Amino acid sequence: MPLSVNTSVSALQALGTKQSVTANNIANSGSKEFKKSTTVLEEGSTGAVRAKTQPVNTPGTMINQPDGSLEELSNVDLGQELAGMIPTQRSYEANLKALQTNGEMEDSVIDLIG
Template structure:
C-alpha cells in the first residue's frame, strides 16, 4: 500500500506545481511580480514533497514616462517557459494517476480471485 501513498503524494506535488505555474501565468502582466517555482523532492518513505521558492530576479524595466524618466519593473515571468513547463507536469500527473488506477484494478482482481 506504500506504493499508492507515494503515487498520491506525487499527484499532490504535481497539483502544487501546476498551481504555482498557473499563478505565474495569471500574473505575467502584474508589475513587479516575482515568479515562483516548485522543486519536487524525495520525502519520507520515497514520497514526493513539493518545495515552492520565489525567484527574485529583476523583471525588465520600462520607462514610465518620457517627461519624468521614471522606470517601472515588469514581472519576471517568461510566459513561454511557464507554458512549456506544464507539459512534463501534466505527463507526470497522468503517469502517477495511471499507476493508482492499475493498482486498484489489480487489487480488485485479487479480491475477485479470493471470492
C-alpha cells in the same frame, strides 16, 4: 496504504501544487514588479513526494516610462511557464494511471480469492 499508492497520491498532491504555482505565475505575469515562484519536487524519507515552493527574485524587464523613469515588469516568462506545464501534466497522468492499475490488480486478486 501500500507504498506505491502512497507515493502516487503524494506525487499527485505535489504536482497539483506545482500547477497551482504555475497558474499563479501566469495570472500575475502582467502585474508590475511581480516575482514568480518555482516549485521543486523532492523525495521524502518515506518515498513520498513533496513540493517545495520558493520565490525567484531575479529582476523583471525594465521599461522606460514617458517621464524618463524606469519601471520593472514581472519576471515571468510565459513561454517557459506554459512549456513547464506539459511535463507536469504528463507526470500527473502517469501517477493517475499507476493508481488505476493498482486498483485493477487489487480487484483481480479479490476475484481470484473470492
